Amino acid sequence: MTFAVVAEGLRKRYGDTEALAGLDLAVTQGTVHGLLGPNGAGKSTAVRILTTLLRADAGRAEVAGLDVATRPAEVRHRIGLVGQHAAVDEILTGRQNLEMFGRLHHLGTRRARTRTLELLERFSLTDAADRPAGQYSGGMRRRLDLAAGMILVPPVLFLDEPTTGLDPRARTEVWDAVRALVADGTTVLLTTQYLEEADQLASRVSVIDSGHRIADGTPDELKGMIGGDRLDVTVRDPRDLPTAAAALARVATADPEVDPDTRRVSAPVRERAAALTEVVRALDDADVTAEDIAVRRPTLDEVFLQLTGRRADPDTTPRGTEVAA
């Protein structure tokens, strides 16, 4: 197995804050690797070091087989960076932006032009090509940003919170673009606060908190870490919640969580079929009407809660509105 990105013991300190406290990371070539963590966990610092924008205080990192500290110029030939801001020129049109970035990648005027046409087509921006990027919607600007980050079809692409502030439709557009890139063989390191995003895109996820890695694995493995499946019971009458919790507690491997707002009780279980049968019987005996009973895999949100003792983001729904052109 070859790694497109390797980091060992990366450290970075700003005054009294330790942004990275010995981060280890290994990203398999040709995959999407999610870097998951709350604000201030050190995700962006890690990306800035790996993209040669920032020097680490200690530790080493290789991107595409090249040391980022000693061979930064060569690393820059092999990476694309799509940062937290949509870093495009807002006065220039989409076409002018891409042609400029193409020339700065030394494609030459003619190849910069043809590459621009390809990218506009691929990111569905052909119709908006001659409008200034400042008039684009949030999703369109992000797509232009992505296109600018892959002028050369970089072997390794870094996406730093690519969908922060986008509405659900725009997020889906960005996700589709990322999937198409990976199909072409690009390795993607994706940082995100949205657990759903990592779940959707990443084949492996590293969870980081306070500057170091606290878990690593496929999304399924991570969900497995907190005790397999979860059983949810939604009751019709909120007064039945304690009874339902008691019924669940008999089969659960941990204390059930009760959410009065949704009238739902949730707990991890081991034997899904047996647990389900027993809970249904217990509720029936107690004369409790269940509106819904379901066995499901846990969400990464629950994984994060279990690993760190707090939620990844108090507001897990994406904020921000799309500015219409």
Add this chain to the structure above:
Amino acid sequence: MTVILPPVPRTPAARLRWAAADGWTIARRTLTHWGRRPGETAVALLFPVLMVLMFGYLLGGGILIPGGGGYREFLMPGMFAMTMLFGIETTFAAVATDAARGVTDRFRSMPMAPSAVVTGRAAADMLHSALGLAVMTGCGLAVGWRWRGDTADAALAVALLLLLRLAFLWVGIYLGLLARGPESLAAVQLLVWPVGFLSNAFVPTGTMPGWLGTLAEWNPISAAAAAARHLFGNPGTGDSWVAEHAVTVAVAWPALLIAIFFPLSVRRYRRLSR
């Protein structure tokens, strides 16, 4: 998988060609901005003209030039220097916007010559100020200003004015990298305007209270304006030590500013990676 990798320059000459090509691409970006926002560009170029009309026709009637001579003849070299000073705002806004929007980071993560971000900015801003100077010259000729010396002296005056602009370029880049975003432009304007008016650009320093007059006389704007008046053969040059050595001071000031702000800017730019 099709990975298109560009050729890496290996010889110093090839690297220089890359740096020049990248610098030109960056400069062209700014030139394209002018074309895309012609209104804004025109307003920026014509603003000093408005000041000439205000001072030349509204206020100038009340200002006497020691040693005689028309006020507008005195004013124009001062306005040339002011136009160079306003350039700080242009440079600052461009640098601060790119830094805040992540465009600077994108450039830094790309396989382009790192110097191009600065050389491209410098080329575009110098061109902008040269254009501004040309507009002001036209405006001056229209309001009755003339250069009365020989052509070589006039060319030296223009060179000194552009040298001052080059010095302000580094001030603008440094402040732009220091700022958190283009919103701080108001703070820069707060710095630029008093510096501009505390000079001999609009009134002879002899009319100010003693200490203030001395301060104004030693202002880099005053040095450039006095040197330009001297070289263009315009009135109001005065007879103090600074006035008699106007050209020397007009070289020394920009040299000093560059000596301070060039290393500061480079250090600040490098600190982006700390």
